[in-house]
Amino acid sequence: MRNAELMGWHWLDQSRFRFDLSIAIPHSTLRIPHSAFGFVNWFNQVDDTYRTDLRELNELNFSRFDAKLEQRLAEVESHLTWRMFAFWAPTALAVIATGAGVISLLLRH
16 A cells, blocks of 8 residues: 555545546537647646646655654553653562561561
8 A cells, every 4th residue: 555545645636636628628519629629638747747746745645654663652552661660669669668678577476
């Protein structure tokens, strides 16, 4: 699956926005100069070029964003691991010391 499909960029789908002048206006109802068809085809080619460039640019930006996000998540994970250790190590020592104190009090009697 492409990044554009993952990100919901369905508006970049080229097939939905093609304009075909020969279908929109039949030749029998209106006389259209042949140059108009060439002009519409030229616009469609330009549109295809810009849509392709935009899609490539979006995919490039998404891949850069994804790489930065993974890097930042790795940094956050390392900080969280250290903080969890800094919290749980003294807590575990306090629980062990409390247990040892309770056992020593029970053994005195």
